[in-house]
Amino acid sequence: MIRMQNVKIVLMIGWRNVFRNKRRSLIVASSIVVGLVVMMFSMAIMNGFNRQMLENTINTSLGHVAIHKKGFFNDMKLSLSFMPKDLCNAIKNIQGVACIGQRVKFEAMVQSSRSSQGVLVMGIEPEEEKCVSNIFEYAGSDIHSYITDSSNNDILISRSLATKLGIGIGDKCVVMLQDKDGVLAAHAFIVKGLYQSPIESFDKYVVYTGIRKAQEISGLGNAISEIIVRCRDKDFADSVASTINSLDTADLEVLTWKQMAPNIVQAIKLFDTMMYVFLAIIFISIIFTIANTMIMAIMERYREIGIMKSIGTQPSWIAAIVILEACGLGVLGIVAGIVITYLLVAITATTGINFAFYSESMRVWGTGTTIYPFLTATNSIVATVIVLLNTIVASLYPAYKAAKIKPIDALHFI
Amino acid sequence: MEIIQVVNCTKDYHSDGQIVHALRGVHLSLHKGEFAAIAGPSGSGKTTLLNCIGGLDYSTQGNVYIEGTDISKLSPKELSRLRLFKIGFIFQAYNLIPVLTALENVEYILLLQGMGDSNRKRKAAEVLELVGLKDEMHRLPHELSGGQQQRVAIARAIVSSPAIVLADEPTANVDQKTGSALLDLMEHLNKEKQITFLFSTHDPMVMKRAHRLINIIDGMIVKDTLVKRKNK
Structure with missing residues (x-):
């Protein structure tokens, strides 16, 4: 011993x-x-x-938890939209949830007189989006260069895209899309502001407009593409997602940031x-x-x-x-x-x-x-x-x- | 009673392809309380004999008994225990553990033997007092003179009351006055505590003070003189 x-x-x-x-x-x-x-x-x-x-x-686009129609995450078709009904209020009351935001998302083509670029259009609720993502900060935290009325034809594009299209704040561009019914449509927008996120691929691909305008031009009516949930801490994401799953979400998929960004x-x-x-x-x-x-x-x-x-x-x-x-x-x-x-x-x-x-x-x-x-x-x-x-x-x-x-x-x- | 018995001990070394006969059939007996010295010129075999008696080396042939135990048949681990409990060593160059104080060096042996804390400290302090180092017991070896270090080495060798103390040229590294004082101390311990001392030496002073002088030349004991039996 x-x-x-x-x-x-x-x-x-x-x-x-x-x-x-x-x-x-x-x-x-x-x-x-x-x-x-x-x-x-x-x-x-x-x-x-x-x-x-x-x-x-997470701050640029994902959020901590996202709710979509089943299949939307892998195939962003307008037909995979849903009516949020009372779901938003139910989610807001879940413990650990800080705020939520609704979005409409569809793929489109943005065009200027010089060039064009395939993009993802995000229709956002301007005030709610300030909480769920950092787009307001990326646009300079200036209310004059941010979307204020979600029905207007204002658009936010990235600095790199603006350079490519050869346009700036106050200039016009055209967004071409195929709406919910498959009809090709073109809508004129005015560049309200320019943003720069820390992610290069995001900047090349994403433009923002108001959710009402996006619903209008895509023919979605009051339907949305996703609800983004911001938790008080990212570690709460699993428990919040689990609670959302226990709500009436039969045809919806609830994904945490880990599931959305496995890479x-x-x-x-x-x-x-x-x-x-x-x-x-x-x-x-x-x-x-x-x-x-x-x-x-x-x-x-x-x-x-x-x-x-x-x-x-x-x-x-x-x-x-x-x-x-x-x-x-x-x-x-x-x-x-x-x-x-x-x-x-x-x-x-x-x-x-x-x-x-x-x-x-x-x-x-x-x-x-x-x-x-x-x-x-x-x-x-x-x-x-x-x-x-x-x-x-x-x-x-x-x-x-x-x-x-x-x-x-x-x-x-x- | 015989403390040490060496029977027909031989030790051969291989050196440069040749066999060197360091010991050639040595017979030797030492009794309890003896104060003996093995003397001889360099290369005569006195160190080898001391190594074999101390269980640091095995003899090629023959037997060495310490208090009746044949140490030629012991394993290295058993030999280690034998050295710890039966034999005290005093080395020519003091060879204290440099990072331990005088007291800790003496305690170390008792610690290896498993003695408890308070007994150990008390006993080590008593022995250091006995060798005249009461005031230096908390000093490190390098803070002590050569003579003082050798006193610590003597204290370390006797603290566990071994059957025998083997001392290799203990006066070789000190001046004559200090050497004489060290011999006084060892002679005193021999007389008072009945500790058996066996020296290897070629120092005339040690030879003069030894009670028994064993002369060894070319690996053989050529003369064994009982100079003076000490009082028992």
Whole structure:
């Protein structure tokens, strides 16, 4: 049985050994600090990247939960519309729901005198949309460049689309569509405002108008394409969707953001995996640094270890002392590394890290050009456990070598 | 009572493809309370003999008995326990654990033996007081003089009341005055506590003070002189 006092003396010798060769310990601890800071700061940036990619996708169009006619999500036909009746009021009363918005969506062609572009027209409730998405902010948070009357022929288009069409605010464009009855129709709109979202593909493809106007030109009457639900937190989406499903929604489908954007969930998993592979490479090199240092320390103390064994110290104690010395170095590195990382994250979480030089790619991923890193408690625990495990793994071979030293080989003179 | 009995002990080494006969049929017996020295020139085999008696090395042939136990037949782990409980070691270069204080170095042996906290500290402090280091017990080895370090080593060797203390040239690294004082101390412990001491040495002062002088040359004991039996 391991006695507490034995653990105490082994811990004490291991810990004091850390400070015997201060320069060498400093070098090893520094390598751990560098590895840990790189690991945790990478995690923080990746957290910020993932959160912004997800939040921007949710804020731009998805919402947390969406209710459609069955089949609409995969095939946006006008015939797959529905009458909301009392559903909106019922949803508003569900716990965890912040606000809702109704939309009409159909595919169309927008045309100027210079060019044309296939687009998705979103008919929105202007006031409600301010809560369920960020389109008001993307349009400059200016009421004069936003849709105010949902019956008017105002249209919001993205800056990139405006450039392509060669039009600006106040200019006219024509929206051509096939209405609910299959009749081709063309309607003139006036550009009320220009927006820019963080997602490039969204900007190329989506235009906004008022929901009444959209219902009018598509022939939907009072029917809508979807209800978008904004929850108080995105983690409430599953429970809110489950409650909506329990309402009278037999011919409707209720989708959470995870179901609507599986590619993003998969991308986040992929990024996380890639990051761990990258970090594994860093830490494999650190394992060798620690192992090399511990072997050097053991060679220096060859005689001392021989003495300890000759007076009756069991090999397991010798091994434990070596492992604990490595753990001591690991603990020093972890403490310093965590302090430095949290300082870095605290600063950059306020200032953000500007990736403007990489802006095109950032817009493809929908993250925005400035990333705001953050760390979770899980990140810190994972990083600490990884470094400690690394340290223990790195010390196993040196500990084995030390435990195997024969007193007679270390003492030539007794 | 015989504490140590060496029977026809030989030890051969292989060096550069040749066999070196370090010990050639050594017979030796030591009784409880003896204060003996093995003397001889370098390469005579005194270190090898001490290694075999201390259970640090196995003899090629023959047997070594410590308090009646044939240590030639013990496993490395059993030998480790034997060294811990039966034998105290004093090394030429003190060889204390550098990160432990004088008190902790002495306690360490008792800790390995599994002694409880309060008894251990009290006993270690008593022994350090006995060797004249009452005021230095909380110092680290590098804060002590060579003589003081060797006193700590003596305290470590005797603290568990072993059957025998093996001392390898304990005066080799200290000046004559300190060496004489260390021998006074060991002689005192031998007399007062009946601890058996066996030295390997080529220091004339140690040879002069030993009660029994065993001369070894070319791996054979050539002379075994009882200089003076100590009072029991």
